[in-house]
Amino acid sequence: MNDTAALPALQRTLAAEHVAVYTFGVLGGRAAVFGDSPLRPALASAYDAHVTRRDQLRLMVTAAGGDPVAAEAAYALPRALTTPAQITDEALRTERACVSTYAALVAATAGADRGWAVATLGAGALSELTFGGPPQALPGLPPGFATD
């Protein structure tokens, strides 16, 4: 599998990371009013992780011969993001979306790029736990995959 074949998946993953960086930035701002809540460092850590992955994906897209997809000016978020529970739910939803995207990236890549995608899939799954997600047997795969 060459870099060119992986380019669409790399671009989709980069687009997902743009969403995640935006979302965690907003969530961190909304959580700033919660004082010493453990939610704040968790959101800050997730934001930093997604910024790092976004930057890495830009490099990977360029290396594959592509022009990295740009972020939108803004992304639609749920209107109600004022309570810790609402913010946590949105953080979990965002992490799950990224984990699914990385699982698809694993399928589309090879070599070092795939190795990075596998590692990032695992890191994203662990981040789901931070935001209250339950442990899963097959994170990133469609629900019911093992029984279909």
Next chain:
Amino acid sequence: MPGSPLSRRGLLLSAGVATTYAVSGCDLDPTSPEPAAQPSPDPDQAIVSSARAELSGLIVRLGGSPRNAALVTVHRVQLAALQGDQPTALHGRPLTPAATVARERRAVDRFTRWAATCENGDLARVLGSIAAGIRMQPVLRGSA
């Protein structure tokens, strides 16, 4: 963002794992002078077999202790994703908690390596998901 459509049956067929014999059109032609084409070896067969054996071994070794019930269920789901036969006899010598952690970590390392090195991309996705799924389990979360 969802990935591309993926099904368990489609995965293993595309990996060539569930199909023992590839039947070509010539195979069905009694007048053909050519011998039936031999299926090409599946480059991922060894990885799939090893992955199934790893999960079966964990199920057998963990299955004797009620405290491992949830973990055994996870590994059964993962084995089903690889269309492996579920072990029924759980006669393995029970593992100590420390040994359980060590075996689970070893499984994470192996599935990570298999995901990175197999030929078939969809198989890699499942193997990578299994590695991530094991990392999520409480037995490893409390052992850092």
